[in-house]
Amino acid sequence: MFSLRKRWLKFGFYGFTVILLIGIIGGITYMIRAGGGTLPVAGQATDFTATNVDGKPVSFNSLDGKIRLVTFFYTHCPGPCPLVAFRLEQIQNELQKEGVFGNKVAIVSxxxxxxxxxxxxxxxxxxxxxxxxxxxxxxxxxxxxLPQILKAWGVQKQVVPGTVYISHTIKTELIDQNGNIRATYSGDNPNPQQVERDINSLLARWNWL
Structure with missing residues (x-):
């Protein structure tokens, strides 16, 4: 009787250990996939569909699987938007050297x-x-x-009275391959080196997986 009880206790211990290990591994896997890297998860990006310059519709979620930089601009913007675009060009050029632009990283303006x-x-x-x-x-x-997209992405827009200019939120969002918001670079002069480091931290964890 004692031997049977001992076997059941032993079986229960091993069973509990296996279940605990499965839970730990599952939790670690989730944290790596959903929040991997050194950057915190600040939320989930909202999907939208818009027309690309080639005339084809692009769904934001269709780019899942790629790390994305997202920014908002307008073409007759007198200063901030061109500066952001210039910084994004610098980032693009460095990512091209690494061989990841287009296949692992995208920019959406x-x-x-x-x-x-x-x-x-x-x-x-x-x-x-x-x-x-x-x-x-x-x-x-x-x-x-547009209004629904701006609301979802936390972007304010207001036409300056009597002009063609638009006062708007100036920021660039970093979205990981799973659609998580990982960083927000506020202002018209995001630091290319910092943005590249953040992207590479996500790529390093991605490659490790």
Missing amino acids: VTLDPEHDTLPVLLKWADRYHPDFQGWYFVRPTPEQ
């Missing part, structure tokens, strides 16, 4: 002014920054879509 920023206008403006269109998307939502 969303116009705030679809009424004026037609696809030809967007293409002409984009060409200033020598984009690799395999990985840099310049997209135009419809005027009807």
Whole structure:
């Protein structure tokens, strides 16, 4: 009787250990996949669909599997938007050297002014920054879509009275391959080296997996 009880206790111990290990491994796997790397998860990016400069619709979620930088701009912006685009060009160039731009990392630039920023206008403006269109998307939502997109992404927009200029939130979001928001770079002068380090930290964990 004692021997039987001992065997059951032993079996129960081993069973509990296995279940505990499975739970720990599952938890670690989830944290790595959902929040891997050194950057915290700040939320989940909201999907939207807009028209790329090639005339094809692009769904943001269709780019899942790639790390993405997302920014909002308009083509007649007098200063901040061109500076952000210039910094993104620098980042693109470095990622191209690493062989990851387009296949593992993408940039999505969303116009705030679809009424004026037609696809030809967007293409002409984009060409200033020598984009690799395999990985840099310049997209135009419809005027009807835009307010919902801006609300979901926390971007404020207001036309300056009596002018063609737009006062707006200036930020670039870093989204990982699973659609998690991993960093927000506020202002018109994101540090390319910092952004590249953050992207590489996500790539390093991705490669490790």
